[in-house]
Amino acid sequence: MQPADEELVAAFQGGDVSAFDVLLLRWDRKIQGAIYRIMGSEEESRDLCQETFLKAYRSLRGFKGEARFSSWLYQIALNVCRDRMRRRKGKTLVSLDELDEAGGLPPGPAAPSALELVESRDLARAVAAAVAALPGEQREVIVLKEYQGLTFLEIAEVLGLPTSTVKTRLYRGLGQLREHLERKGIRGTAPVPAPSP
């Protein structure tokens, strides 16, 4: 059985430096993914992911375990992103080249047709642009919920907010994404008829 994060943290704090490697292997992809969605640049997400883990390494001895290790790590990552955003005055970069690689249909049994591929890439670009256009606090909640799959409680812990505020930010963020995509002519679904009694 894999040791829990908290056990690895305790081992590290007890002098077993290799425990940090396990934590790193367990979390670096997720953290890098979150940073990518927030910052919009693959190269920058690598740099900031490294910065996140270096900060974590340097301060893990002082980690008191008041929050989950993962929440603490996400907090560091978000702070690193916010610092970088402040330095570049809030602009989120969305590289079209990266979107060409990142977009597209999820892998399935049948190969997508050329038209499906183009439509899917267009949609990926539109979604990335819509997420990038969100205010920072909504973007963070959307990324943590929609792309990282955190629960409302976990997000509340990461952001230090009540869960009701998290839900409100998420609702507003989803609304803005919808508007943004609809302005580009992309609609979610047609109106739904009332269920028959």
Next chain:
Amino acid sequence: MPCTMLREEMVAVLYGEADAETVRRVGEHQAACADCRDEMAALRGLRRQLTAWRAPEPARGVRRPRPRPWAALAAAAAIVFALGAGWGLAGAELRYEKGRVSFRLGGGDQEIRTVLDRERARLQEEIAALRAAVAARPSGGDAAFLERVAAMIRESEARQAVLMSASLQEIGERNEAQRRYDLARVSAGLSYLDGRTGEQVARTNELMGYVLQVSQQR
């Protein structure tokens, strides 16, 4: 109930985190409210659209280097540590700050040096005073006095040794902390370069594939 009152509940239902009672309440409301029903359907559709944006497969951002480089790094680190200890003893200082390694000869930790200097001066004064006292005694002086002087000198030497040992330990700890930090930076840098190189190779391979394909078609 007004629609705005149910927004939080609606979000909880949308993400499958609502309890049974909330699901029932939202369901009942939506059965009677076409706007909320449409909104929920639109949000479900939006969630499907959001999956179109996939993050690129991340390269391992930070990782422990493979065995060989690690062994080489460990050896290098051991040498650096040994040199560091030597430099530390000589009062030199090795620092890694803002991405630069700097080495100051004779700089050392000013605080420790000041304390050591002060202590050495005090001890020298003490020894000189004792020597003067011994010299002032009539010749063939008593053995008990000499023994007391010898004991005082031994105590003085022991205090000096303890002080020196504490200073060395502190310097050693600082060097160790710096070493770990430097290793983590080196490791991160190597991983980054590793990731970049892998990407370049993949792109080159892809390009070569296209070139071969085109040349075969011709």
